[in-house]
Amino acid sequence: MAYPKGAIHPKLVGDRSAAMVLARLLEIYEVVLLPFGENQRYDLVIDTGTDFIRVQCKTGRLENGVIRFNACSSTYHHPNRASGQPYRHHYRGAADMFGVYCRGNDKVYLVPVEDIGKRLGTLRIERTLNSQAQRVRWAGDYEIGRGSIRLTETFSPTRRRDSTDRGAGRPSRTLF
Numbered sequence: 001m002a003y004p005k006g007a008i009h010p011k012l013v014g015d016r017s018a019a020m021v022l023a024r025l026l027e028i029y030e031v032v033l034l035p036f037g038e039n040q041r042y043d044l045v046i047d048t049g050t051d052f053i054r055v056q057c058k059t060g061r062l063e064n065g066v067i068r069f070n071a072c073s074s075t076y077h078h079p080n081r082a083s084g085q086p087y088r089h090h091y092r093g094a095a096d097m098f099g100v101y102c103r104g105n106d107k108v109y110l111v112p113v114e115d116i117g118k119r120l121g122t123l124r125i126e127r128t129l130n131s132q133a134q135r136v137r138w139a140g141d142y143e144i145g146r147g148s149i150r151l152t153e154t155f156s157p158t159r160r161r162d163s164t165d166r167g168a169g170r171p172s173r174t175l176f
Contacts, residue, residue: 016059031049071116123137123142
């Protein structure tokens with residue numbers, strides 16, 4: 001299939017992001033699993049030795065000090081969609097973390113699926129213009145570096161969260 005000259009096919013963009021997330025995770029964890037086939041709602045599985053953490057890889061786009069990424073999948077071939085409209089399906093319950101690669105700053109972020117909305121995820125890398133600090137999701141809180149961090153608590157995909165642990169503002173628990 002021909003693709004417009006000079007444009008990168010979206011599948012290739014996603015494959016590159018998944019490869020960067022995988023590479024950074026392998027610098028931290030000894031075992032990262034690749035599910036067979038394309039029909040899973042996650043791209044990678046981190047084996048911590050005590051838990052399996054399902055990771056859905058996403059491409060982050062840096063613009064105006066904010067990294068944005070899709071927090072849902074959109075398909076046009078789903079039988080339950082309205083005519084002419086894409087079917088959007090969030091990842092809650094199907095993946096535990098988003099592994100986000102941002103080419104704009106060459107960094108990878110590991111973001112709990114439940115910490116963001118169901119359609120769009122945002123991570124801020126620069127201060128807001130009005131100096132707002134509350135309810136800002138700072139990218140640095142989710143960044144995974146070259147061998148510098150690990151999950152410090154046992155991550156449990158089934159762990160219930162209380163009302164103070166909704167992802168508004170900086171995380172109230174340590175993930176890395």
